[in-house]
Amino acid sequence: MAVTLDVPPGVLSRARDAWDDAHDQLSGSVSRLDGVAPAKLSATVTAAVATFLEVWSGEVAVLSRQASANALAFVDLDGDLGASDTAEAARLRSLLPWTYHAAPIQES
Amino acid sequence: MATVTIPAQVPPLPVMTSLPAGAADLATDLRAALVNVNDVQDWAYRASADAFQGDAAEASEHALTRFARRLDTSEAALEQAVLATSRFEDRLVALHTQWLTLDGDRTGTNAAIDDLRIAVQAATEADAPELQRRAERLQARAARLRADIADWAVRYDEAEADLVAALAAVDTVREGRGAAGDPGRVDPAAVLAGMPARRVPARVAAWWRSLTAAERAALVAAYPALIGNLGGVPADARDAANRAAVGADVDELTARQDKGEPLTAAERDRLANAEAVQDVLDDYREQLDPLTGEPLARLTQYQPDEHTGDGGVALFLGDPDHADHVSVYVPGTLSETGNLDSTINNVDALYDAAHDRGSAAVGFWLDYDAPSIDGVSPAEVWDLASVVTPGEAAEGGRDLADYLDGLRASDAGAPAHLSLVGHSYGATTSAHAALDGAPVDELVLLGSPGSPTSTADALTGAEVWVGSADHDPITLLGSSGTLPGPLGHDPAQAAYGGHRFEVDAGSYRVQDLLDNHSSYFQDESLDNITDIVTGRDPDLVEGRHPGGYQALDELLVGSSLTSGGEWVWGVGEDLVTGVRDSVEGLGEGLMGLPDLFRPGR
Numbered sequence: 001m002a003v004t005l006d007v008p009p010g011v012l013s014r015a016r017d018a019w020d021d022a023h024d025q026l027s028g029s030v031s032r033l034d035g036v037a038p039a040k041l042s043a044t045v046t047a048a049v050a051t052f053l054e055v056w057s058g059e060v061a062v063l064s065r066q067a068s069a070n071a072l073a074f075v076d077l078d079g080d081l082g083a084s085d086t087a088e089a090a091r092l093r094s095l096l097p098w099t100y101h102a103a104p105i106q107e108s
Numbered sequence: 109m110a111t112v113t114i115p116a117q118v119p120p121l122p123v124m125t126s127l128p129a130g131a132a133d134l135a136t137d138l139r140a141a142l143v144n145v146n147d148v149q150d151w152a153y154r155a156s157a158d159a160f161q162g163d164a165a166e167a168s169e170h171a172l173t174r175f176a177r178r179l180d181t182s183e184a185a186l187e188q189a190v191l192a193t194s195r196f197e198d199r200l201v202a203l204h205t206q207w208l209t210l211d212g213d214r215t216g217t218n219a220a221i222d223d224l225r226i227a228v229q230a231a232t233e234a235d236a237p238e239l240q241r242r243a244e245r246l247q248a249r250a251a252r253l254r255a256d257i258a259d260w261a262v263r264y265d266e267a268e269a270d271l272v273a274a275l276a277a278v279d280t281v282r283e284g285r286g287a288a289g290d291p292g293r294v295d296p297a298a299v300l301a302g303m304p305a306r307r308v309p310a311r312v313a314a315w316w317r318s319l320t321a322a323e324r325a326a327l328v329a330a331y332p333a334l335i336g337n338l339g340g341v342p343a344d345a346r347d348a349a350n351r352a353a354v355g356a357d358v359d360e361l362t363a364r365q366d367k368g369e370p371l372t373a374a375e376r377d378r379l380a381n382a383e384a385v386q387d388v389l390d391d392y393r394e395q396l397d398p399l400t401g402e403p404l405a406r407l408t409q410y411q412p413d414e415h416t417g418d419g420g421v422a423l424f425l426g427d428p429d430h431a432d433h434v435s436v437y438v439p440g441t442l443s444e445t446g447n448l449d450s451t452i453n454n455v456d457a458l459y460d461a462a463h464d465r466g467s468a469a470v471g472f473w474l475d476y477d478a479p480s481i482d483g484v485s486p487a488e489v490w491d492l493a494s495v496v497t498p499g500e501a502a503e504g505g506r507d508l509a510d511y512l513d514g515l516r517a518s519d520a521g522a523p524a525h526l527s528l529v530g531h532s533y534g535a536t537t538s539a540h541a542a543l544d545g546a547p548v549d550e551l552v553l554l555g556s557p558g559s560p561t562s563t564a565d566a567l568t569g570a571e572v573w574v575g576s577a578d579h580d581p582i583t584l585l586g587s588s589g590t591l592p593g594p595l596g597h598d599p600a601q602a603a604y605g606g607h608r609f610e611v612d613a614g615s616y617r618v619q620d621l622l623d624n625h626s627s628y629f630q631d632e633s634l635d636n637i638t639d640i641v642t643g644r645d646p647d648l649v650e651g652r653h654p655g656g657y658q659a660l661d662e663l664l665v666g667s668s669l670t671s672g673g674e675w676v677w678g679v680g681e682d683l684v685t686g687v688r689d690s691v692e693g694l695g696e697g698l699m700g701l702p703d704l705f706r707p708g709r
Contacts, residue, residue, distance in 0.1 A: 018151060025144040028359030032141040040130025048272040052189060052279045059281055060145060060182050066175060094171040097155035098162055101170055
């Protein structure tokens with residue numbers, strides 16, 4: 001059984017590229033936050049900065065990994081989702097822009 | 109003898125363990141991270157249900173919408189941190205300046221106390237009443253100073269405590285969600301909508317002054333490419349925006365490279381430009397403004413994709429908005445963002461010299477398509493002229509004039525004494541900027557291959573100063589008569605009417621001729637340029653008179669013969685005829701003026 005998602009040509013590859021770009025940019029942000037080495041700041045300030053960075057570098061890293069996984073979900077897809085069931089197809093559809101949130105999913 | 113009570117010495121001020129430069133570096137890192145988070149969140153939001161006002165229940169099932177909402181919490185937290193760190197930096201700058209003042213007062217007061225002690229030791233009984241009055245005045249002065257120092261310490265502690273509290277207020281994801289939903293959160297798009305439709309620098313400056321600190325910080329983080337290059341915005345804000353953009357470019361493109369993803373040619377150019385600018389900023393990281401403690405370098409323009417990949421960049425040493433004397437240097441051929449070494453060296457030399465004479469800021473502007481020609485030899489000077497036309501100089505001149513308008517508009521306090529210093533093709537570009545109404549007081553043309561007008565008066569109302577070495581072949585490309593050379597008229601001609609100042613004539617060896625063209629930021633030439641940009645009179649020399657100097661063909665042949673004739677034999681027979689043919693060809697090819705162009709006499 002194959003599952004197809006009725007979206008215009010190119011939508012899936014554009015989604016993959018957009019998620020991939022999101023991953024790259026968020027990875028860059030994580031590297032930046034992880035690389036902050038406070039200098040010329042007091043110990044009190046440095047400690048507050050470290051706490052802040054730990055939380056938000058971690059949070060952005062989670063989102064960066066999500067973006068990467070979302071990009072990978074579209075790799076090798078070209079119209080035919082190759083999904084095994086409609087639930088998987090719906091999950092992929094929810095990674096597309098909201099414009100396509102009601103795109104029909106069909107089993108054949 | 110009557111007792112004289114000598115006041116105790118005022119103890120040293122507390123050491124500033126947090127410094128403006130530390131806060132500036134932290135703010136730059138946070139902004140750079142925020143720029144990329146911002147970009148992604150902007151994409152995710154525009155593609156999400158929130159942007160389309162989707163049904164709430166359905167939207168909650170939409171993964172991309174959930175992603176956008178979650179990322180918004182990180183964005184909000186980073187925004188808060190950037191704003192708090194920026195405020196902290198501003199407060200530290202003020203505290204640093206006050207620290208210097210208080211420390212100076214302390215030194216003076218303690219010296220006066222020491223003097224009193226010595227006077228008391230040598231005093232007679234009759235001196236006692238006067239010495240006691242002096243001691244009481246010093247006691248009051250020391251007491252006021254101690255109180256001021258205590259106040260300062262309180263304000264310093266408050267500044268640190270406020271930053272720590274601001275960071276602690278958003279150091280959990282839950283608090284980030286609260287910040288994201290805060291109704292008082294600044295919407296940068298709404299703020300930007302208030303920007304004057306016509307971006308006239310004076311109007312932009314007035315609009316910028318009307319914004320709150322939070323609104324400014326939000327614009328810098330949300331639109332770094334716009335704010336960093338927007339005339340009328342203060343140099344400090346442009347610097348913050350551009351540093352964030354540089355950092356974000358390096359971060360994103362390096363992440364892609366590290367992943368093994370091939371970059372396009374345009375992306376490779378962008379990364380190379382960003383890394384070159386970052387290297388310069390890193391080189392100046394430890395150089396601080398002695399008065400404010402802020403980083404000395406300010407990046408006032410960053411356009412990494414411009415000029416077919418060469419990029420556009422402008423940078424200052426010092427603060428152009430507050431310095432009394434501001435100079436902008438425009439480099440010429442061979443200059444591009446990825447190759448800033450010689451440009452920086454020249455700016456560095458002029459800044460050091462000018463700063464010794466007062467309040468000065470010296471920068472460079474390289475945001476035009478400077479001709480890129482590698483490995484030019486003296487024999488190829490003619491070829492250089494044949495591929496270099498005034499088109500880029502004219503176009504660059506318009507942008508340069510706009511940039512200078514922006515500097516004028518963001519200037520704080522009394523208008524600065526503003527000098528434009530162009531070298532080589534940059535001199536031609538600077539002359540075009542002057543012709544377009546660049547608001548400068550002094551125009552300095554170094555090694556100029558040509559100016560668009562035949563006289564200084566026709567060019568500008570500013571004072572025009574010309575540094576042209578006798579043995580610099582590039583300066584001999586400009587015409588001496590009423591008809592223009594390939595890049596215009598020779599401004600070193602006496603008939604041009606500029607002030608020609610003294611520079612070293614340069615070596616007369618043919619292999620050194622192009623070095624002569626690159627030697628203006630040295631020795632007496634540098635001294636004279638420094639005089640001009642700091643409002644003093646340089647040492648002047650006579651302008652060129654037809655028949656009174658060697659024209660280009662004579663210089664090439666004469667210097668080659670003096671050097672052993674190697675180049676002459678290498679070039680081939682009938683050199684002079686060949687050179688003259690080339691000149692005439694230039695005239696035809698570039699200006700449509702067959703047989704009329706003849707440099708020198």
